[in-house]
Amino acid sequence: xxxPPGMSPQAxxxxxxxxxxxxxxxxxxxxxxxxxxxxxxxxxPELAGHALGLPDAxxxxxxxxxxxxxxxxxxxxxxxxxxxxxxxxxxxxxSRTEVSNRLGWQIPGRxxxxxxxxxxxxxxxxxAVLEWCSGKGHLGRWLASRWGVPVASLExxxxxxxEGDALARRARLAQRFVCADALDPASARHLxxxxxVALHACGDLHVALIRGAVASGAAALDLSPCCYYRTASAExxxxxxxxxxxxxxxxxxxxxxDTATAGARDLRxxxxxxxxxxxxLNLREALAGIEPARPFKPVxxxxxxxxxxxxxxxxxxREGIAVPAHYDWSALEAAGWARRREVxxxxxxxxxxxxxxxxxxxxxRVLYLERAGYRVRLAEFCDRSLTPRNLLISARx
Numbered sequence: 001x002x003x004p005p006g007m008s009p010q011a012x013x014x015x016x017x018x019x020x021x022x023x024x025x026x027x028x029x030x031x032x033x034x035x036x037x038x039x040x041x042x043x044x045p046e047l048a049g050h051a052l053g054l055p056d057a058x059x060x061x062x063x064x065x066x067x068x069x070x071x072x073x074x075x076x077x078x079x080x081x082x083x084x085x086x087x088x089x090x091x092x093x094x095s096r097t098e099v100s101n102r103l104g105w106q107i108p109g110r111x112x113x114x115x116x117x118x119x120x121x122x123x124x125x126x127x128a129v130l131e132w133c134s135g136k137g138h139l140g141r142w143l144a145s146r147w148g149v150p151v152a153s154l155e156x157x158x159x160x161x162x163e164g165d166a167l168a169r170r171a172r173l174a175q176r177f178v179c180a181d182a183l184d185p186a187s188a189r190h191l192x193x194x195x196x197v198a199l200h201a202c203g204d205l206h207v208a209l210i211r212g213a214v215a216s217g218a219a220a221l222d223l224s225p226c227c228y229y230r231t232a233s234a235e236x237x238x239x240x241x242x243x244x245x246x247x248x249x250x251x252x253x254x255x256x257x258d259t260a261t262a263g264a265r266d267l268r269x270x271x272x273x274x275x276x277x278x279x280x281l282n283l284r285e286a287l288a289g290i291e292p293a294r295p296f297k298p299v300x301x302x303x304x305x306x307x308x309x310x311x312x313x314x315x316x317x318r319e320g321i322a323v324p325a326h327y328d329w330s331a332l333e334a335a336g337w338a339r340r341r342e343v344x345x346x347x348x349x350x351x352x353x354x355x356x357x358x359x360x361x362x363x364x365r366v367l368y369l370e371r372a373g374y375r376v377r378l379a380e381f382c383d384r385s386l387t388p389r390n391l392l393i394s395a396r397x
Contacts, residue, residue, distance in 0.1 A: 008370060010378060014242075014363040017086050017356055021245055024080070028353035031250060032346035033278070034293040040349065047076040051345045062348055066258070066355040073352050080352065087355045090379045092121035092392065107138050114387050115139050118199050121381035121392055122222040125149050125195040130218075132198040132209045133182050137164035137175055139199050144173040151175040154182060154190055188212030195220040200389055203230030210239070210365055213395075214372040221369070221395040224381065228361050229253040239368035245360070254350065255358040258388035269304070271340065276308060278343065279336025280315055288321050308333050362391050369395045 007015075021028070030038035041048035054062075062069050067084055074081035107115065119142050127149075131140035134153035141164075144151045153175060155161050161177040168175035180187045182205050191209075196218045198209055206225045213221045228236075229252035236247035259270075277299070281292040296319055303311050309329045316323045362378055369376045374395035381392040 008367075010363055010366050010370065010376065013086060014360065014367060016082070017360045017363070018244060020080070020083065020086075021353065021356060021360060024353065028254065028350050028357070029251065031350065032343045033274075034295070036292065038346065038349075041346070044076065047073070047349065048346070050076070051348055052342060054345055054348075059344055059348065063344070063351065066352075069348065069352045073349060083352070083356050087359055089359070089391075091383075092379045092381050110386065111138065114382065115142050115199065117382035117386060118222075118224060118392065119143055119146060121379070122197065122394060125197075126220040126396065127193060127195045128152070130154060130190050130194040130196045132196055133201045133205050134160075134164065134177070136160050136167060137177065139197060140164075140175050141168055141171060141173055143197070144168070144175045145171065149174075149195075152178055152190060152194070154178045154180055154187060156181050183208050185212075188216045190216075191218040192216040193219055195222070197222045199224050200226040200387075202227035204232055205230075207231075207239070207365075210368060214369070217397075219397050221374070221393070223365075223393045223395075224389060224391060225362060225365065225393065226256065226389045228255055228358075239364050240371070242367070243364050247357075251357065252361075254354050255361055256389065257351065257354055258384070272304070273299075274343065275333070275336040275340040276304075276311060277336075278339040279308075279332050280312055282335055282339070283312060283316065283323070283327075283332055284319065284321055287316075287323065358391070362393060365393055369393070373397065 026038075026043075027040050030040075032038060037048075062072055066087060070080060070083045070087070074084075115138050119139065124147050125143060129140060129143050129149055129151040131137060131143075131151060131153040134140055134155045135157075137151070137153035137155070140151040140153040143149060151174065153161075153164060155164070155177060156179070158179050161179045164175075165177050168177075178190060180190070182201075188208075188211075191212050196209060196213050198206055201209060201223065203226075206223055209223065210221070212218075229249045231237075231249070231252070234249060236245070236252060238245075259267075280296075284290045285292060296315075299311075299315060303314055306314065309327075312329070312332070313323055359378075366376045366378050374397060376393065376395045379392050379394070380390045382390045384390055
């Protein structure tokens with residue numbers, strides 16, 4: 001289904017992205033972590049061979065640059081070059097405002113920079129502010145100081161409300177806290193006539209905000225969505241009848257797998273975690289005949305300190321896999337690392353579609369707000385080096 005005549009540019013982008021994503025499902029649905037060789041490896045052997053032969057430096061370069069990924073795959077599938085245009089959004093680079101020590105106190109540096117970039121990109125609030133899922137109210141505190149507007153910060157955790165209230169009183173700002181559950185439909189009443197804001201609200205929480213804003217008549221909304229997979233439903237429930245993609249949690253998670261801000265230590269831990277899990281899949285298949293596609297529950301991070309053999313034995317015990325007293329653990333771990341080398345290369349093809357999926361999901365929210373009578377803009381509020389979750393949905397009555 002193509003964009004109907006007279007639809008907004010946002011809708012046109014939504015439909016064009018949707019058509020490409022539907023046509024290329026075979027490239028982004030199979031997860032190489034669980035599928036040893038996705039079907040496209042057979043139908044596109046040149047692409048598969050090229051990907052598997054990439055040197056480490058090129059893998060790292062492509063994994064860190066969505067536009068470069070699209071250029072790379074377009075050499076094999078030219079029609080995907082259109083994705084470069086479709087993921088391009090305006091950047092709302094605003095002038096930086098000096099933040100006083102009383103506002104930056106107890107806010108980690110990167111978080112403070114994100115708050116500042118988001119607040120400057122949204123501009124002066126249209127009305128009194130309602131901060132959704134506020135935590136300690138860092139964003140609301142910044143807005144109260146920057147624009148002199150009263151702020152109500154809605155947060156479920158009473159301890160965070162108390163800490164945020166103390167910070168607001170220390171800064172002598174007009175910020176109060178509302179201890180309430182954002183998922184409770186009754187919480188939407190706090191949005192009536194207000195300018196709602198949310199920085200990195202997850203899954204169901206930001207959907208509740210959008211629906212509540214429409215139902216209660218919020219005057220304006222500025223939202224940076226995050227973690228679309230954090231939802232009570234195993235299947236994605238689109239906000240628009242024109243949304244035709246069927247997405248599960250795995251595909252929703254793909255949309256937010258970009259880790260541009262991860263440090264070297266985190267990356268090493270991530271790589272080791274992947275290698276060990278892949279090694280365990282080999283072990284499980286060899287000993288119990290269980291296919292790699294069958295998932296297992298998350299592994300406690302503390303188990304890593306036990307070493308590879310103890311980690312595997314504990315995981316096998318939890319999963320009901322009998323392990324012999326003697327096993328070639330060195331060979332198994334080496335196989336895990338070798339399999340990881342393949343997976344990260346084959347995943348590059350899947351990662352081509354992570355930003356297009358993320359923008360399609362954001363546009364699903366944009367079109368819902370447009371249908372409800374809002375003027376809506378989708379843009380980036382900062383560079384991805386500050387946070388890959390840099391989309392800003394701005395809606396005004």
